[in-house]
Amino acid sequence: MTEAVARAISALRLNRAVLAIALIVLAILVALAITGDALAPMDPAQQSLRARLKPPGFEGRTGIHWLGTDAVGRDILSLIVAGARPALLVSGLAVALAGFIGVLVGMFAGFRGGRMVDLLLYITNIQLAFPFFLLAVTIVGIVRPSVSLVVFVIALGCWVPFARIAYSETMQIVEQEYIEAVHVMRGTTFRILLRHVLPNILPNIIVLATFALGTAIVMESGLSFVGLGVPTRTPTWGKMLSEGRDYMQTAWWLTVFPGFAIFLLVLSINVCGERLRDITDPKLMGR
Amino acid sequence: MLSLVHSNDSIKPRSEIPLLETSDLTKTYSIGGGMFYEPLQLQAVSGVSIRVEKGRTLGIVGESGCGKSTLSRMLAGLTPPTSGSILLDGCDVTGLPNAERKRVLRDVQMVFQSPYSSLNPRMRVAEIVREPLDVHMRSLSKKERDERALSILNRVGISREMARRYPHQLSGGQQQRVGIARALVSEVRLVICDEPVSALDVSVQAQVINLLRELQRSLGVAYIFVSHDLAVVANISDDIAVMYLGKVVEYGRAEDVLQRPRHPYTQALVDSANIPDPVLEKSRKPRILTGEIPRPTDPPSGCRFRTRCWMAQDRCAVEVPALVRRGNSPQAVACHFA
Numbered sequence: 001m002t003e004a005v006a007r008a009i010s011a012l013r014l015n016r017a018v019l020a021i022a023l024i025v026l027a028i029l030v031a032l033a034i035t036g037d038a039l040a041p042m043d044p045a046q047q048s049l050r051a052r053l054k055p056p057g058f059e060g061r062t063g064i065h066w067l068g069t070d071a072v073g074r075d076i077l078s079l080i081v082a083g084a085r086p087a088l089l090v091s092g093l094a095v096a097l098a099g100f101i102g103v104l105v106g107m108f109a110g111f112r113g114g115r116m117v118d119l120l121l122y123i124t125n126i127q128l129a130f131p132f133f134l135l136a137v138t139i140v141g142i143v144r145p146s147v148s149l150v151v152f153v154i155a156l157g158c159w160v161p162f163a164r165i166a167y168s169e170t171m172q173i174v175e176q177e178y179i180e181a182v183h184v185m186r187g188t189t190f191r192i193l194l195r196h197v198l199p200n201i202l203p204n205i206i207v208l209a210t211f212a213l214g215t216a217i218v219m220e221s222g223l224s225f226v227g228l229g230v231p232t233r234t235p236t237w238g239k240m241l242s243e244g245r246d247y248m249q250t251a252w253w254l255t256v257f258p259g260f261a262i263f264l265l266v267l268s269i270n271v272c273g274e275r276l277r278d279i280t281d282p283k284l285m286g287r
Numbered sequence: 288m289l290s291l292v293h294s295n296d297s298i299k300p301r302s303e304i305p306l307l308e309t310s311d312l313t314k315t316y317s318i319g320g321g322m323f324y325e326p327l328q329l330q331a332v333s334g335v336s337i338r339v340e341k342g343r344t345l346g347i348v349g350e351s352g353c354g355k356s357t358l359s360r361m362l363a364g365l366t367p368p369t370s371g372s373i374l375l376d377g378c379d380v381t382g383l384p385n386a387e388r389k390r391v392l393r394d395v396q397m398v399f400q401s402p403y404s405s406l407n408p409r410m411r412v413a414e415i416v417r418e419p420l421d422v423h424m425r426s427l428s429k430k431e432r433d434e435r436a437l438s439i440l441n442r443v444g445i446s447r448e449m450a451r452r453y454p455h456q457l458s459g460g461q462q463q464r465v466g467i468a469r470a471l472v473s474e475v476r477l478v479i480c481d482e483p484v485s486a487l488d489v490s491v492q493a494q495v496i497n498l499l500r501e502l503q504r505s506l507g508v509a510y511i512f513v514s515h516d517l518a519v520v521a522n523i524s525d526d527i528a529v530m531y532l533g534k535v536v537e538y539g540r541a542e543d544v545l546q547r548p549r550h551p552y553t554q555a556l557v558d559s560a561n562i563p564d565p566v567l568e569k570s571r572k573p574r575i576l577t578g579e580i581p582r583p584t585d586p587p588s589g590c591r592f593r594t595r596c597w598m599a600q601d602r603c604a605v606e607v608p609a610l611v612r613r614g615n616s617p618q619a620v621a622c623h624f625a
Contacts, residue, residue: 177405181469184363184397185419186389195418199409 019275022268029265032084037234040078041066044234048073053251068253071243074234076253080261083237086230087265090147091216094154098216099209101155102162103201107193109163110170120167124160132157133222140228150230154219158212165208169201203276210273214266221262237262304377305338306509307362307395307477312336312371314357318584327584331357333533334371336610339477339526342503344510346524346541348517348556352580354533355513359481362511364392375477393423396470400482402462406454412465413450416440419473436472443468443498460491464498471502479511484519496523517560521545529553532583532591535610539618549616549625551596552576590622598624 037044042062051060051073058065060073067076109120136153143149173179174197182192223229224238235243237258244254312335320326332354339345347355360366362373364380372379375395380388396419399405406415417436420427427435440450443464454462463483470478480499484492500523503510514520520527527544529537529552537550548554551574558573578595581587587594593603602623610621 177399177401178407180365181397181399181405181466182418182422183365184395185422185469185473186393187418187422191422195410196407200407 018271022271025264025268026272029084029268030088032081033088034085036085037078037082040075040081042075042078044074044078044082046074053247053254055251056253067257068251070240070254071247071251076240076257079234079240080237080258082234083240083258083261086147086232086236087217087220087262090150090154090220090230091213093151094216094220095158095209095212097151097155098157098159098212099162099205102159102164103166103198103205105159106163106166106168107170107197107201110167111174111189111193111197113171117167120163124163127156127160132219136219136223137226137228140223145228145231147230150220150223150228153223154216157219158215161208161212162205165204166201169204170197173197173200207273207277210269210276214269214273217262217266217269305374306341306376307511308336308338308374308377309362310336310372310374312358312361312373313369314354314361314366315369329584330533330586331583332361332368335528335530335533335535337528337535337538339509339511341476342507342509343525344503344512344523346520346527347511347513347530348515348520348527349530350515350580352532352583353530354583355515355530356481358530359397359479359511359513363395363397363479364388365397393473394476396473396475396478398463398466398470398478398480398483401486402459402466403454405466406462408454410453411450412440412445412452412454412457413437415454415465416450416468416472419469424473436468439468439472440465442502443471458491459487460494463487463491463495467495467498467502471506471508475508477509477511479513481513482515483512485514485516492519499523517545517556521560529556532580532586534591534621536592536621537618538610539616543616543618547616549613549618549620550592550622551598552592592622598622 032039042065046062048060048062048069049072051058051065051069053071054060054065054069054073056066056068056076058068060069062075065075065077067080069075070079105120109116136157139153139156140149170193174192179192179196182196220229220236221238221241224236225242227239227242229236229238240258241255244251244258247254312332313330314332316329316331317326318329335354335358337345337347347358349355357366361368368381372381374380375391378391380391383391406412410418413433413436416439417432420432420435424432437447437450441447445461445464445468449457449461454465457465463486466483467478483499484495487495496519499510499512502508510523512520512523521541524541526539527537527541528535529544529550531552537544537548537553544553545557548557555574555576558571559575574597576595581591581594587604589605590596590599590603590608593599596603606623608621608623610619612619613622613625616625
């Protein structure tokens with residue numbers, strides 16, 4: 001008995017520690033994204049033919065390369081710092097767009113019911129059956145890549161769960177008597193959706209958004225990896241992975257560190273999202 | 288019917304036009320059905336004609352599945368009737384275009400059965416009560432609307448401090464008071480109470496009913512009070528309509544219906560209510576109904592109550608009894624032998 005309690009307490013402590021680490025990592029990455037490459041120890045675009053493919057800890061002319069250098073002698077650490085902004089910006093905008101469209105469509109389908117639902121499920125099923133990457137590569141291949149295009153493509157890849165969650169939650173909420181009360185006071189559809197449905201589905205949507213953010217970052221890295229990512233002055237994390245691929249046998253630090261940055265960002269966002277879900281669970285809310 | 292009411296409008300004094308009158312109100316639902324078979328027709332409400340005077344209370348009583356909730360939803364404008372008419376101040380609202388109907392039906396509000404689920408869990412009490420004013424009293428400033436909401440809340444016994452809380456922080460009785468305040472905050476004339484106390488404890492039921500009566504006296508609103516509990520309906524109603532399987536079987540002034548029930552179903556209902564006198568309670572021989580309410584998709588022919596009636600004869604299976612005054616009874620009864 002006491003053992004079980006002790007175990008529960010230590011698990012709780014562990015959970016808290018993990019959450020704290022996740023929050024710190026996230027805060028650092030967000031700070032890096034805001035300040036851009038100002039916090040980078042060196043100029044991330046600075047190439048040096050003499051310092052090509054040097055391992056971590058190599059001391060070059062401009063200082064110590066803590067994470068080594070890449071094939072043209074750029075500092076890996078500085079590149080990762082500079083890559084935080086496009087990674088967070090693109091995925092953040094994409095999730096915001098996907099969430100907006102998905103929630104709007106889902107709420108209307110849930111409210112109207114009937115044909116709207118059939119249409120929604122039909123579209124989402126087609127989309128889910130269609131490989132995202134094929135779609136993304138096709139679109140980015142046809143249109144010239146830009147930040148807004150990549151945002152749009154990633155949003156296209158993650159709006160479906162928003163629409164589905166919004167739809168199923170709305171369908172349950174519109175059956176409630178407090179929605180009938182708005183009907184009786186002859187409130188508009190707009191009022192019902194904005195003042196009554198949206199605040200009640202928002203907690204779940206926020207949690208969903210954190211998970212979608214993780215997916216979006218991976219999608220962005222994937223697009224960058226195949227060379228269809230955001231055009232930037234320095235390579236994004238995904239692009240670093242693809243550039244370092246050729247040297248994986250001889251210079252592991254080219255791929256391991258950007259990969260670790262992606263892993264860390266996605267993991268910490270997911271940990272925070274999970275905690276957010278626990279906080280907003282009505283079963284855990286006190287009376 | 289409609290033209291008759293309108294032509295009389297100028298001759299009759301205003302008070303003779305009831306606040307609400309329905310004639311032959313019917314709601315039929317189609318259930319199931321597909322490519323190869325016909326859908327089942329469920330007549331939830333069948334030819335109901337009732338009237339409510341200004342500032343009075345009509346009680347509607349019946350067991351679950353008798354169509355009383357469907358009836359109240361139709362009267363509140365939540366469900367369109369299949370046929371029949373609803374006259375509000377002598378004006379047929381069923382035929383009106385949407386915008387016009389919305390304007391007319393503002394005068395009708397509703398109190399719901401479940402106190403908790405009828406309040407949005409993410410809105411504060413004061414906001415919930417202010418909402419009807421937000422919808423159609425935009426001419427008032429936000430501050431005035433807030434004041435009105437707080438003053439009606441005060442009247443139903445919810446303090447300013449409680450008005451800042453969320454619904455889940457209130458008790459069931461308090462939640463239902465908030466629901467009542469929301470129904471009464473704008474200038475309403477008819478409130479439809481659909482089982483407003485059945486989810487509450489008995490002691491709280493009495494408080495809420497007393498509150499409703501008090502508000503009726505001071506505000507002059509009319510109620511349609513729907514319940515399965517005859518004792519509760521008896522307590523608040525001026526008139527009572529007893530429903531069975533979608534039809535009104537007895538309809539008249541409350542004391543007539545309760546003291547001299549004519550329809551066997553009403554008699555059984557009255558008998559089933561407890562008498563708070565042990566001597567009387569022991570000596571009486573209540574008529575207890577047996578069996579289940581028949582399926583509404585396949586109601587019995589003739590009188591719908593005949594399958595459970597101790598007076599049923601061959602005639603009841605053939606002839607549908609009309610709801611009329613019979614003999615010297617002051618109330619209308621739908622039974623051949625009343």
